[in-house]
Amino acid sequence: MTSHPFSNPRGMFTLFWKEVWRFLKVTVQTLLTPIVLSLLYLLVFKQVLEEHVEVYSGIGYTAFLIPGLVMMAVIQNAFANTSSSLIQAKVNGSLVFVLLAPLSSVEFYLAYVGAAMLRGLLVGAGVYLAALGFTDLPLAHLSGAIMFALLAGLVLGALGLLTAILADTYEQLSALQNFIIVPLSFLSGVFYSIHDLPPLWHDISRLNPFFYMIDGFRYSVLGVSDVAPALSLGITLGFAALLSAACLFLLKRGYKIRA
Amino acid sequence: MPPARGHTRRTFVPMNSAVTISHLHKHYASVHALQGVDFSIARGEFFGLLGPNGAGKSTLINIMAGLTRADAGHVSILGHDVIRHYREARGALGVVPQELLYDPFFTVREVLRLQSGYFGRGRENAAWLDELLATLSLSDKADTSIHALSGGMKRRVLIALALVHKPQVLVLDEPTAGVDTELRRMLWEFTRRLHREGVTVVLTTHYLAEAETLCDRIAILDHGRLAALDSKTALLQRYPYRMLCLSVSDPAPALPPALLPLLVMRDAQQIKLRLHKQDDSIAGVLDALRDAGFSITDLYTQEPGLEEVFLQITATPVLSGDAA
Numbered sequence: 001m002t003s004h005p006f007s008n009p010r011g012m013f014t015l016f017w018k019e020v021w022r023f024l025k026v027t028v029q030t031l032l033t034p035i036v037l038s039l040l041y042l043l044v045f046k047q048v049l050e051e052h053v054e055v056y057s058g059i060g061y062t063a064f065l066i067p068g069l070v071m072m073a074v075i076q077n078a079f080a081n082t083s084s085s086l087i088q089a090k091v092n093g094s095l096v097f098v099l100l101a102p103l104s105s106v107e108f109y110l111a112y113v114g115a116a117m118l119r120g121l122l123v124g125a126g127v128y129l130a131a132l133g134f135t136d137l138p139l140a141h142l143s144g145a146i147m148f149a150l151l152a153g154l155v156l157g158a159l160g161l162l163t164a165i166l167a168d169t170y171e172q173l174s175a176l177q178n179f180i181i182v183p184l185s186f187l188s189g190v191f192y193s194i195h196d197l198p199p200l201w202h203d204i205s206r207l208n209p210f211f212y213m214i215d216g217f218r219y220s221v222l223g224v225s226d227v228a229p230a231l232s233l234g235i236t237l238g239f240a241a242l243l244s245a246a247c248l249f250l251l252k253r254g255y256k257i258r259a
Numbered sequence: 260m261p262p263a264r265g266h267t268r269r270t271f272v273p274m275n276s277a278v279t280i281s282h283l284h285k286h287y288a289s290v291h292a293l294q295g296v297d298f299s300i301a302r303g304e305f306f307g308l309l310g311p312n313g314a315g316k317s318t319l320i321n322i323m324a325g326l327t328r329a330d331a332g333h334v335s336i337l338g339h340d341v342i343r344h345y346r347e348a349r350g351a352l353g354v355v356p357q358e359l360l361y362d363p364f365f366t367v368r369e370v371l372r373l374q375s376g377y378f379g380r381g382r383e384n385a386a387w388l389d390e391l392l393a394t395l396s397l398s399d400k401a402d403t404s405i406h407a408l409s410g411g412m413k414r415r416v417l418i419a420l421a422l423v424h425k426p427q428v429l430v431l432d433e434p435t436a437g438v439d440t441e442l443r444r445m446l447w448e449f450t451r452r453l454h455r456e457g458v459t460v461v462l463t464t465h466y467l468a469e470a471e472t473l474c475d476r477i478a479i480l481d482h483g484r485l486a487a488l489d490s491k492t493a494l495l496q497r498y499p500y501r502m503l504c505l506s507v508s509d510p511a512p513a514l515p516p517a518l519l520p521l522l523v524m525r526d527a528q529q530i531k532l533r534l535h536k537q538d539d540s541i542a543g544v545l546d547a548l549r550d551a552g553f554s555i556t557d558l559y560t561q562e563p564g565l566e567e568v569f570l571q572i573t574a575t576p577v578l579s580g581d582a583a
Binding site: 007008013014021025096098100102254258 | 349377
């Protein structure tokens with residue numbers, strides 16, 4: 001008899017709940033702070049640029065900016081959830097309690113990434129709802145917006161998990177977060193349309209996977225985007241599959257988890 | 260989960276085996292941490308796993324628990340291979356780790372509930388968790404963050420965590436390291452109770468007197484190999500010496516030359532001699548001492564303990580993997 005990858009649903013749900021409970025115990029840090037930070041960006045950019053910049057015809061700069069800020073919050077918080085939780089558990093040794101349990105690598109992956117998606121969604125929804133106080137915002141495709149937010153949470157949750165599996169120290173994780181994730185999220189069309197960039201930077205921006213998540217979400221909210229939403233969806237799904245496969249491969253091998 | 264490398268031999272698992280370890284090898288870089296370790300532990304045994312630091316005990320336990328992958332060989336718990344049937348194997352095994360590990364985010368009750376959930380247990384397990392808290396004197400700390408507990412209390416939490424799913428095999432890795440006398444006594448009473456209730460207990464400890472008191476059978480690992488595996492009684496019989504301790508009047512004369520090879524310790528009024536159980540006669544030694552002018556005021560003999568056996572075994576070349 002070979003153990004089925006989904007035969008411990010209660011175990012998987014418990015691990016998912018533990019990851020959710022963990023961020024709910026520090027909501028000021030994990031939910032409130034990123035929402036307030038996004039609103040500060042919004043406040044500053046609205047005051048400075050609202051009257052001077054129009055990215056898409058008929059859409060004010062604040063309305064353009066909000067979907068980007070929502071997705072930046074989703075991206076950064078989904079990554080932070082899996083990466084910080086797993087690296088902490090590795091470093092303080094408490095991961096052993098999960099590893100001793102009869103959980104498959106698929107259940108482990110789904111529990112961690114599911115919690116990251118939920119945190120991303122909660123922060124994103126918080127930013128969106130709070131931002132409604134700043135301007136009138138359409139919502140062209142609600143289901144599309146939720147789908148892109150969830151997919152971004154999945155991609156970044158998986159990337160955070162992958163990073164924490166590979167990292168041995170907080171220092172390594174912090175370096176990746178500050179020098180790769182944050183710059184990629186800032187340089188992904190949150191604050192501008194890539195069509196306004198010089199050709200070289202435009203082409204470089206199209207290599208940034210975060211751009212497609214944000215552009216797809218922006219299309220779902222505003223009904224306009226830089227590239228076709230199908231392309232954004234395809235590329236986001238591709239990254240989700242690639243990173244998930246990498247996580248599952250390493251978890252199944254026990255790489256840097258089971259020595 | 261893939262099988263361990265070198266997964267080519269079919270392993271015979273005896274029906275009454277709690278733990279079966281077959282031809283186990285593990286390397287860390289150039290260190291061959293386990294070199295073909297091969298033995299089994301019967302159901303219901305109180306089993307001691309001893310060895311000096313670096314002997315491979317923790318590596319072996321980690322492979323049993325699925326925390327480390329073997330390079331070759333197999334381990335099964337109650338007949339379930341720890342790789343191929345990891346769910347059944349882990350469900351049957353409880354491990355109390357050596358280090359005081361904990362998640363600082365949660366209270367004692369919360370971590371017990373979570374751990375119970377990881378093993379697929381729900382609300383029906385709540386009464387058992389309460390019983391564990393009460394038995395381990397943790398009830399009044401149930402809603403305290405583990406972070407705020409003393410070292411002894413954290414150790415109790417680790418024991419409770421290992422037992423949330425009522426495992427049939429319990430591994431205690433150095434459970435009394437740094438533990439005060441009261442907790443140690445409580446811990447051993449509790450472990451004995453579990454053993455009486457049918458749990459197979461595997462104990463590693465540096466306190467050899469503990470192993471001598473508690474264990475039915477003992478394996479000694481040395482340099483990654485099985486150096487000895489026998490019942491406690493048989494192991495103790497392996498050491499062919501006893502100590503003869505004498506109190507003598509002061510000042511005592513010089514020891515006869517024939518007794519000098521037996522001398523272990525001497526001061527003004529005490530002499531300790533090591534006598535071979537077969538070759539040296541106590542009566543002969545006493546006669547020789549009296550002839551040399553010694554006035555003996557008291558004497559007693561000291562039978563060897565596990566410590567002497569352990570030191571003798573780990574100081575000599577190890578046996579081959581099949582020796583035991």
